[in-house]
Amino acid sequence: MSLSTLPSHTSEQVRVLAPVLDVVVPVHNEEIDLEPCVRRLHDHLRAEFPYRFRITIADNASTDSTPDVAARLAEVLPDVTSVRLPEKGRGRALKHVWTHSDAAVLAYMDVDLSTDLGALLPLVAPLISGHSDLAIGSRLARGSRVVRGVKREVISRTYNLILRGTLSARFSDAQCGFKAIRAEVAERLLPLVEDTGWFFDTEMLVLAERAGLRIHEVPVDWVDDPDSRVDIVATALADLRGIARLTRALGSGRLPVAALREQLGRNPLPVAGVPAGLTGQLLRFAAVGVASTLAYLLLYALLRTGAGPQAANLVALLVTAVANTAANRRLTFRVRGNGGAWRHQAQGLVVFAIGLGLTSGSLALLHLASTPPTIVELAVLVLANLVATGVRFLLMRSWVFRTTTRTKQA
Known part of the structure; x- marks a missing residue:
């Protein structure tokens, strides 16, 4: 969303008064670090940032004087x-502020300002x-x-x-406390993010990638905070549970x-004469095909020692056909x-039958001419x-998974 294309439902007055950037600083019991952090951030934005901005201190259940410091600031x-x-x-705080903000771009950073503000x-x-x-x-x-220390690295x-x-x-760093998102993307993406803690960032980024969104990465200068209060073990266990939950979902x-991809995803660039998604499908299909062929040949060689060529071909092709359909589907x-x-x-079994006819017919023609060694059969x-x-790719694209293919092209 460029500055000239803010949502049409907002009034001209709101467009003028709303900040372009809302920087959230989530805090919990940070009464010492909060004021110098916010003042330094505020000075930097006033001096270096060319658009209207807001800094939002998001206190989540502090038990010290952090709320008082935040109110005074x-x-x-x-x-x-x-x-x-x-x-x-932290995830709960970010989700709450971001979903209620009127800014065009939403960001957050950790209170320790480990990342250089430049x-x-x-x-x-x-x-x-x-x-x-x-x-x-x-x-x-x-x-x-x-x-930073070796342990954290x-x-x-x-x-x-x-x-x-x-x-x-595919993103390189899920945990760096320095991120931003466009407001209309957050509006659609955040309702799907379930985690309310440290895994919030990872879950948001994974869903964004799966939805075809573009993630920009900025190399940063970063100095570890030796006074960090993050419980590494508890956070690591929570992250692993989050990975397992997200994988299942x-x-x-x-x-x-x-x-979500249909609503927000960036469609591939059109290429004359090439249907949308065809190149990627061909590459993935080829990778699955190589694995399937190797498995098929291994099974055939093993079965051939105790069975005839037609029986060995039938069993090997049937087993790998089921696995191949499942792999191509996913x-x-x-x-x-x-x-x-x-x-x-x-439908994959129908495609399998056509493949069986081609391979069995080839074997039958070969054995009509002679009794070849196994290497020739292979x-x-x-x-x-x-x-x-x-033939399998054409049938899968145009028949078995036709609805899926057409939906992605639309």
């Missing part, structure tokens, strides 16, 4: 407000211009400069590796990611949930499978 500093929440949780304008500029949908500060991106890198392995995350299709055509799974498998089967693979 809101009184003496222009463009500073404070919000008090009765329950603890990265704030580069963080939000792509969101203001409309180039990107979310932005994150990254301590692991090339060009970042980080000062190992934990951070391990966590991001786990995200890549379990949720196929995405795998079962409970989260309406496809609908990976190539991105179908989530169990809806239509049995129909897809039934070579002929590889060629027959290549032809069958092309």
Whole structure:
């Protein structure tokens, strides 16, 4: 959303008075660090940020004098407000403030200001211009400069590796307390984010990626706060539970990611003569096909030692056909949930029958001519499978998963 394309339902007066940027500082028992943090942030924004801004102190269930400090700062500093929440949780605080803010771009940063404020304008500029949908500060991106202990470095890198392995995350740093999001994206995305604690950031970013949103990463200068009160063990366990919950939700299709992608996702650039999504589907189908072919040949070689060529081909092709349909359903055509799974498998078996006819026919013709060794049989089967693979892709795209393909092109 550029500054010239704010939602049409807002009045001209609101457009003028509403800030472009709302920076949230979530706090819990930060009576010492809060005032110097907010004053430094306020001075920086007044000197360096060219648009209207607001700083919102989001206190979540502090038991010390943090609420009093926040209220005093809101009184003496222009463009500073404070919000008090009765329950603890950084994610809860961010979700509450962001969903009630009238700013075009919503951001947050940790109260310790570990991230250099010079990265704030580069963080939000792509969101203001409309180039990107979310932005994150990254301590692991090339060009970042980080000062922290070995323990935190190992934990951070391990966590991001786990995200890549379990949720196929492509962003480099989920935990850096320096992020921003466009308001209309937050309006659609945040209702799907369930976590109210430290996993909030990760869940939001994973859902954003699955919805096809563009995430801008900014390398940051970051200095570890030695007085950090984050319980590393408890946070790590909560994050692992969050990963497991989110993996189940995405795998079962409970989260309406496809609908979110239709509403907010960036469609692929059109290429003349190439249907939308075809290139990516071909690459994913090829990867699944290579794995299926290797599994098929291994099974055929094992079964061939105790059975005839036709029986070995039938069993090997049947087993790998079921696995191939399931893999293509999930990976190539991105179908989530169990809806239509049995129909897809039934149609996949029809495709399997066509592949069986091609491979069995090739074997029959080969044995009519001679009694070849197993290596020749395998070579002929590889060629027959290549032809069958092309036919399989065309039938899956145009018949088995036709509805899914058309929905993504629309």
